[in-house]
């Protein structure tokens with residue numbers, strides 16, 4: 073196998089990172105088959121908190137870099153780059169901790185990883201060959217997060233609003249927005265920007281053909 077290319081997709085919560093990454097992945101898998109492309113989520117690397125009570129887990133700041141086990145993500149990306157499969161943790165937003173399951177991720181010519189603080193961490197940045205930043209207005213992100221977190225993550229509108237004010241918005245300005253300078257490609261209109269999706273797909277097709 074040739075050199076592995078690692079593509080990072082960063083940006084605010086609910087900016088469309090996961091929709092963007094999964095659209096690129098699914099469309100290429102439908103076209104070329106699953107071999108050669110792998111996809112990881114930074115959220116899977118939230119620290120395990122199974123030793124804490126649910127009430128204690130609710131106090132964690134999930135928008136601060138310390139909430140993530142980036143050391144493990146770095147290790148897994150390095151292993152994938154070196155041709156070894158990894159066991160990606162699985163995370164539950166409802167219980168605020170990892171589940172007991174893991175998913176086996178096979179190495180590929182192209183690895184995509186998406187998450188809010190990927191470009192903030194210099195150790196991770198060193199591993200990325202291509203960095204994308206989803207530049208979606210924060211009010212649009214909040215509205216999308218409100219719907220998604222109530223429908224999919226077991227939250228109430230009030231809890232989403234409180235968390236947004238307390239940690240999500242401050243962390244956006246402290247950590248996420250300043251990391252935009254490290255992106256190669258800045259994408260507007262979230263996970264449905266077809267031109268940006270096509271650009272990344274073309275790049276991946278080209279890498280897979282080399």
Ligand SMILES: Nc1ncnc2c1ncn2[C@@H]1O[C@H](COP(=O)(O)OP(=O)(O)O)[C@@H](O)[C@H]1O
Nearest residue numbers: 085086087088089090091216220261262263264
């Ligand atoms: N361009 C878009 N138009 C409409 N809805 C979108 C768009 N991009 C993302 N969404 C929706 O917004 C929500 C958050 O998107 P998601 O990809 O989960 O964001 P992130 O991974 O950045 O947190 C999801 O329900 C997704 O389907």
Ligand SMILES: Nc1ccn([C@@H]2O[C@H](COP(=O)(O)O)[C@@H](O)[C@H]2O)c(=O)n1
Nearest residue numbers: 084085086115118134135165168188240
């Ligand atoms: N237990 C948790 C863990 C994370 N969050 C929030 O998730 C956001 C990051 O994920 P996205 O898919 O939205 O990028 C982050 O802003 C955390 O606040 C949470 O609410 N609970």
